[in-house]
Structure formats: structure tokens, C-alpha cells
Amino acid sequence: MEPVIECQGLTKRYGSLLAVDHVDLAVGRGEVFGFLGPNGAGKSTTIRMLLGLIRPDAGRALLFGQSVAAGQRRVLKRVGALVESPALYDYLSGRKNLEILSDMSGGCPRKRIDEVLELVGLSGRQKDRVGTYSHGMRQRLGLAQALLPKPELLVLDEPATGLDPEGIVEIRNLLRYLGESEQMTIFVSSHLLHEVQATCTDVGLLSRGRLVTRGRVADLLRQGHLEATIGIDDAARGREVLRSLPFVLAVESEDSALRVRVEAERLADANRALVAAGLAVSALVPRQGNLEELYMSVMTEAGHACSSAD
Amino acid sequence: MLALVRIELSKLYRRRGTYVSFACLAALVLLVAVPISCYKEKVDHSLRDELSSGMGDDWVVGGKVLAGPFVPRVMLFWPMRKLVVNILLALFAAMAGGSAIAGEYSAGTLRTILTRPPARWKVFVAKFVVMAIYAASLAIFFGLFAFIVGYALFGRGALVFADMPADMGSGPRPMGAPIIQEGAAVQMLGQAYLLMGVSIIAAMSLALFVSSFTSHPLTAAGAALGILLLSTIVGTLGSAPKEIEFLAFFRTIRPYLLTTHMNLYEIPLARGLDQAARVALTSSAGWLAGYCAAFFAGGLLVFRRRDILC
Numbered sequence: 001m002e003p004v005i006e007c008q009g010l011t012k013r014y015g016s017l018l019a020v021d022h023v024d025l026a027v028g029r030g031e032v033f034g035f036l037g038p039n040g041a042g043k044s045t046t047i048r049m050l051l052g053l054i055r056p057d058a059g060r061a062l063l064f065g066q067s068v069a070a071g072q073r074r075v076l077k078r079v080g081a082l083v084e085s086p087a088l089y090d091y092l093s094g095r096k097n098l099e100i101l102s103d104m105s106g107g108c109p110r111k112r113i114d115e116v117l118e119l120v121g122l123s124g125r126q127k128d129r130v131g132t133y134s135h136g137m138r139q140r141l142g143l144a145q146a147l148l149p150k151p152e153l154l155v156l157d158e159p160a161t162g163l164d165p166e167g168i169v170e171i172r173n174l175l176r177y178l179g180e181s182e183q184m185t186i187f188v189s190s191h192l193l194h195e196v197q198a199t200c201t202d203v204g205l206l207s208r209g210r211l212v213t214r215g216r217v218a219d220l221l222r223q224g225h226l227e228a229t230i231g232i233d234d235a236a237r238g239r240e241v242l243r244s245l246p247f248v249l250a251v252e253s254e255d256s257a258l259r260v261r262v263e264a265e266r267l268a269d270a271n272r273a274l275v276a277a278g279l280a281v282s283a284l285v286p287r288q289g290n291l292e293e294l295y296m297s298v299m300t301e302a303g304h305a306c307s308s309a310d
Numbered sequence: 311m312l313a314l315v316r317i318e319l320s321k322l323y324r325r326r327g328t329y330v331s332f333a334c335l336a337a338l339v340l341l342v343a344v345p346i347s348c349y350k351e352k353v354d355h356s357l358r359d360e361l362s363s364g365m366g367d368d369w370v371v372g373g374k375v376l377a378g379p380f381v382p383r384v385m386l387f388w389p390m391r392k393l394v395v396n397i398l399l400a401l402f403a404a405m406a407g408g409s410a411i412a413g414e415y416s417a418g419t420l421r422t423i424l425t426r427p428p429a430r431w432k433v434f435v436a437k438f439v440v441m442a443i444y445a446a447s448l449a450i451f452f453g454l455f456a457f458i459v460g461y462a463l464f465g466r467g468a469l470v471f472a473d474m475p476a477d478m479g480s481g482p483r484p485m486g487a488p489i490i491q492e493g494a495a496v497q498m499l500g501q502a503y504l505l506m507g508v509s510i511i512a513a514m515s516l517a518l519f520v521s522s523f524t525s526h527p528l529t530a531a532g533a534a535l536g537i538l539l540l541s542t543i544v545g546t547l548g549s550a551p552k553e554i555e556f557l558a559f560f561r562t563i564r565p566y567l568l569t570t571h572m573n574l575y576e577i578p579l580a581r582g583l584d585q586a587a588r589v590a591l592t593s594s595a596g597w598l599a600g601y602c603a604a605f606f607a608g609g610l611l612v613f614r615r616r617d618i619l620c
Contacts, residue, residue: 051425053618073427081425087418091325100317104426107313145422 002065004029004153004185005050009059012045012209019045021209022059027187027202029152032179034196034217035189036295037206043189044084046206047157050187051081063153077105080151082159086142090131094122094141097130101145108148116144119174135162143171147178154178156188160195168195175199197221197291205295207302213294221289225249228267230258231283232274241277242270257283314428314436322406322440331402335452338394339459343381347463350376357470361489377467379495381460382453384471386502386579395506396569399452400513400538401531403445407517408530410437411613416526421618434613438518438606445514446507453503457496469495498578505575505591512572512598513538515605522609525620541569571597 003026012020020042027033037043048054049061052068063079066072088097095113102108117123120140125133130141139162146154159175160168172195178184179201190196196203197217204214213220232238238258242251248270250261262270267286274281322328346353357375385394411434414420423433469490490498517534524530548564550557564570574594577587 048421048618053421053424055615055617071429073429076425076427079425083421083425085418087420087422089321089419090417092321096324100320101422101426103313103317104423104428106427 003027003062004031004064005033005187006062006065007046007050007059008062010046010049010056010061011058012042012049012054013057018209020049020056023206023209023211025204025211025214027185029185030179030183031202032175032186032200033188034200034203035187035206036191036193036196036203037189038299041206042209043206044157047081047083047155047187047189051076051079051083051155053083077149078152079155080146080149080153081155081157082142082146083155083157085135085158085161086138086145088130088138088141088145090129092130093127094130094133094137094144095126097141098145098148102148105149108150112148112150116147119147120144121170136164136167139163139167143174152185154184154186154188156186158190159188160190160192168192171195172199193292193295203291205298205302207299210302212302213298217291220294221291222264225261226264226267226289227259227261227287228270229254229283229285229287230260230271230274230281231256231285232258233280233282237277238274238279241274241279245270245273311432311436314432315439318436318440319443322444328406328444331406331448332451334398334402335448336455338398339381339385339452339456342384342390343456343459343463346376346381346384350464361470374465374467375470377464377469377492378457378461379467379469379490379492379499380464380471382456382499382503383469383495385452385456386499386575387471391576394452395509395572395575396538396542399448399506399510401535402448403441403510403514404517404531404534404538405527406444407441407514408521408524408532408534409527410441410518411521411609412524412530413521413527415618415620418620421620424618430614431610434522434610438515438609441514441518442511445510449503449507449510452506453499457499466492468492469499501578501583502575505578505595508595508598509572509575512568512601512605515602515609516568519605519609519612522612523616538569541567545570566597568598568601570594571601574598 005025005027007023007025010020010023010025011018023042023046035043035046045054046061049056049069050063052073055069060067061069063075066075068076089100092100095117098113098116102113114123117126120143122137122140122144125137130138133141139159143156143159146156160171163171175186175188176199179186179199188196188200200217202214202216203220205212230238235253235256235258239251239253242248242258242260247263247266248260249263252259260270267284271281271284354376361375385391411420414423424430469492471488471490513534516537517530520533520537521527521530524533544560545564545567547557548560548562548567550560552561571594574591577583577591577594583591
């Protein structure tokens with residue numbers, strides 16, 4: 001099946017700075033794709049090239065097999081986008097903004113405007129000037145304008161920026177709903193790694209303009225190692241047994257239990273060794289992998305000097 | 311395309327700032343017309359003196375000499391017209407043209423509309439058309455308001471105006487001031503204000519061109535206004551007497567300057583539309599059309615290739 005988004009050797013240079021460096025990427029239909037990377041990694045530049053806002057120096061960015069930069073702009077009818085902070089007309093009402101942007105896409109029933117306003121929780125303020133909106137409300141309106149044409153592909157650049165915790169949860173639920181119920185392909189860049197982990201099916205990590213990792217979230221988190229908490233009757237002895245096993249990477253005491261890190265898929269072997277040594281295992285709780293750890297480890301490996309995911 | 315023009319018009323005329331220019335022009339007309347009305351008898355007396363000058367003391371000027379067309383004509387009295395057209399209207403046109411693209415660029419709304427399906431050239435053409443309508447409407451409003459105020463304060467009647475060369479009037483021709491019948495006066499002034507609109511469209515085209523490659527509306531407006539003022543200064547130097555030899559260069563380039571041809575609205579005032587005036591008018595209109603076309607083409611070329619980074 002043809003990918004919804006396809007980057008082929010996508011490159012952009014600003015003077016001596018290589019902002020995007022030969023990025024090859026494909027996002028299939030129905031994926032909720034998280035696009036991650038530190039500030040300045042080239043995420044927004046890549047998104048802008050996808051949407052035809054920036055012309056690539058080399059390579060191609062295709063949406064539904066067509067290049068917006070090469071003038072095939074009709075494809076944008078199938079796309080909803082929110083690029084960075086929502087930029088809307090402050091002197092117009094929220095509703096008028098949506099009407100104008102809808103007309104630019106060929107128009108949509110006024111009922112659809114009501115629907116998206118309801119969806120983002122702005123029905124009550126739709127007649128107020130956008131200049132009076134809070135940052136969070138602007139963000140919601142930005143999301144509403146992206147959803148307006150009932151897009152097959154939703155491209156969101158930092159959609160949760162500036163939202164309060166309730167707003168972040170609402171966005172998370174909305175993206176889940178759109179991905180699962182509406183079968184929408186969603187391409188979202190974000191620094192909120194736990195949100196990406198909770199929402200996205202796939203991720204790609206960008207570092208210094210290069211795509212350093214790409215895959216399904218579940219697969220990436222299973223890679224490498226697994227952590228688990230083991231409830232055991234004799235923690236000291238259990239620690240000795242586990243330390244003697246070559247696939248056990250680390251063992252730490254945690255109250256009366258043990259916390260172990262083992263190679264992927266080897267937790268059952270560790271349990272078998274404990275039982276064989278005559279120890280009673282009362283609990284074996286694998287700990288869910290963490291995208292933040294994966295991110296930090298990939299970024300360290302890629303040599304990106306970053307201390308956090310912002 | 312029509313939908314885009316309608317959207318741009320809606321954006322322009324829903325912005326409160328748009329009406330500041332109209333309010334300024336209205337204030338200017340009132341600032342001139344109301345004092346004339348307050349000192350109506352003195353103005354009337356002075357016009358009668360003008361009409362009877364050189365006729366001897368046994369001549370008595372009867373009838374009405376101060377009427378509605380006097381106000382729109384006095385607004386085009388030298389040097390008032392230079393200040394109004396080359397500075398005030400040029401400033402409004404530069405501000406509007408400058409904000410049309412650079413304003414949307416700096417506010418970020420350009421990226422919002424350019425992620426919609428319409429091609430960039432269509433967006434640019436729509437903006438150009440709407441800015442041209444706005445520029446023309448400034449001149450038309452200025453003229454109409456002056457007529458309305460003139461007729462409201464002084465009623466109907468012929469135009470008596472001392473600034474007019476004696477060979478231009480119809481009806482009795484005294485030495486000091488011609489009398490132009492009401493119908494002819496309205497026609498002449500109407501032509502002048504319409505041609506003023508053409509001049510302002512040319513100034514706006516320059517601003518829109520600068521706006522296509524600048525990132526801030528004030529930069530665009532300032533640069534456009536600077537170019538217009540520089541051109542006016544060069545043109546003024548070029549109109550110096552031939553005896554001043556070191557200004558020969560300015561005399562050479564003066565016929566090709568934008569601001570030289572922006573004065574085409576003066577032609578009907580000075581000579582009416584006789585054969586020579588028509589030739590001069592056609593020539594200047596051609597130059598202005600050429601300038602507009604060049605600014606339009608240059609702006610379009612830049613706008614189509616511009617990276618939207620903001």
C-alpha cells in the first residue's frame with residue numbers, strides 16, 4: 001500500500017547549517033506517528049517541507065504520493081495541519097476564522113464548523129475575537145481548523161504546547177479517538193514523551209537533521225532489556241543466584257523484593273533459575289518500557305548533547 | 311479565485327485599522343471645509359475680487375461663486391495635493407501593501423493559509439486585487455467625501471477657483487479665475503480623483519512587491535515609502551531649470567520615475583482632457599501600468615519560491 005507520507009532523501013540547508021540531512025521516512029495509512037527529537041533537530045523543517053511551506057534543497061516530500069512543493073497542492077484537501085503555535089486572525093472571531101479557512105479549502109457545511117468547535121470545547125466562545133483567547137484556547141482553535149476538512153492525514157507540530165494538564169489529556173484522547181475510530185493517519189511532533197508513548201503506534205527520532213530510529217513503539221521498547229520486580233522469600237540468596245546468570249544485567253534490592261534488568265525475553269529464564277535454586281518467587285512484575293529512556297539512550301548514542309526532552 | 315478575493319476583502323474590511331485611513335482622509339476634508347464654511351463671506355468676497363480683477367471698478371460680479379465643487383477642488387490645491395498624494399495616501403497604500411504579505415508572514419497566518427489547497431500564485435493575485443481595490447477606494451472615498459461635504463456646506467453651483475489657468479474654464483473667463491460650469495467641474499474633478507486612485511494603486515504595488523520578500527510589515531511599508539520619497543526628491547531635482555547643469559542626470563531620469571507618472575491626476579486639472587492632455591495621460595497611465603506589472607511579476611516570483619519560516 002502506498003505510504004501516506006514519504007520522504008526520500010529529504011535535505012534542507014540554511015547556509016552552513018544542515019537542518020535536515022537526507023531523511024528517508026514512510027508513514028503508512030492509519031499510523032499514529034510520533035516525530036521526536038530535541039530542539040533544532042529539524043522536525044519543524046521536515047514538517048514544513050512536507051506541507052510545501054519550505055522548498056527542499058534535495059530529495060522529495062510526498063503526501064499520498066504527491067509533492068506539494070512541486071505544485072500538487074490539491075492533495076492538501078486531504079490534509080489538516082497545525083504547524084507550531086496556531087496562527088489565526090486576532091481581529092476575527094473563532095468561528096469566522098474557521099469559516100475563512102474552510103472557504104480556502106473549498107468550503108464545508110456550517111454544521112461541520114459546529115462539530116469541530118464542539119470537539120475542541122470552544123462552542124461557548126466561538127463568537128469572541130481570537131485576540132481575547134488564552135494560549136490554550138488558541139491551541140484548541142488551531143486544532144479545530146486542522147480537523148475542519150475531515151482530513152485523512154493530520155499533521156500536528158507540538159499540539160499540546162501551552163495546554164493545561166486537562167487539555168493535554170483531552171488532546172491525547174482526541175488523537176486516540178481519531179486514530180482508532182476515524183482511521184486517520186496522524187503525524188505528530190512533540191516533546192511530551194509520555195504523551196507520545198500513550199498515543200502513538202510508531203515513532204521516529206530525529207537528531208541533528210538525521211533520522212536515527214524509526215519503528216513501532218512496542219517493538220522499540222522491547223528492544224535491549226526488560227526490567228522487573230521480583231517478590232522472593234530470601235532476597236540475599238536470590239540476588240546471588242541472579243548475579244550468576246549471564247543474561248542478568250543488573251540486580252538491586254528494593255525493600256524485601258529485587259529489581260532486575262535482564263536481556264529481552266529472558267525474564268522467564270531468570271524465574272526458572274530462582275525456582276531451581278529452591279527459592280519461592282511470590283511475584284514477578286515486568287516493568288513497562290519507557291520511551292523517555294529509549295529517547296535518552298538513542299540521543300546519547302547519536303551524540304546529541306541534550307539533558308532532557310524539554 | 312473569486313472566493314479568495316472575497317476572503318481577502320472580508321479580512322481587510324473587518325480589520326478596524328483599515329478604517330483609520332478613511333477616518334484620516336475624512337478628517338482632512340473637514341479640517342479644510344469647515345473653516346471655509348465659517349469664513350464663507352470672506353472666501354466669497356475674495357473669489358469675487360479674483361473674478362473682477364483687472365476689469366475696472368464698474369464691474370460687479372453677481373450670482374453664487376462659492377459652491378459644492380469648491381471643496382473637492384481645494385483639496386487638490388497645490389501644494390495640498392502633493393502632501394496628500396505623495397505622503398498621506400502613499401503612506402496608507404504602503405502600510406496596506408506592506409502588511410498584506412509581510413504582516414501575515416510575521417503573524418504566522420501566512421503559514422496557516424499556505425497549508426490550504428489554493429496555489430500560492432492565486433493567494434498572491436487575490437491579495438493584489440484586494441489591495442488595488444483598497445487603494446482605489448481611498449482615492450474614491452476622498453473625492454466623494456469632499457463632494458458630499460462641499461455640497462452639504464455650500465450647495466450646488468459652478469466652480470470658481472483661482473488656481474486654474476484661464477484657458478481651461480467654460481463660460482465667462484475673467485482674468486483672475488475661470489468659472490467652470492457645475493457639470494464640467496464635477497467631471498473634471500471626478501477624473502482627477504479616479505486618476506489619483508490609479509497613482510495609489512501603483513504605490514501599493516511597490517509596497518506589495520517589497521512585502522513579498524520582507525518579514526515585517528513596518529519594514530515593507532517603510533522601504534516602499536522610502537523609495538517613493540526618494541523618487542519624489544530625484545524628480546524634484548530633475549525639474550530644476552536647465553541652467554543648473556549638474557542636475558542634468560536627474561533631468562534625464564525624471565521622465566522614467568514612478569512618482570513622475572503618479573502625478574497624472576494633475577493633468578485634467580491643468581488642461582482638461584484636450585488632445586495633448588490625452589496623450590500625456592495615456593503615456594503616464596502606460597508607465598504606471600508597466601510599473602504595476604513589473605512589481606506584480608517580481609512579487610509573484612519571489613512569493614512563489616519563498617520559504618515560510620515564521
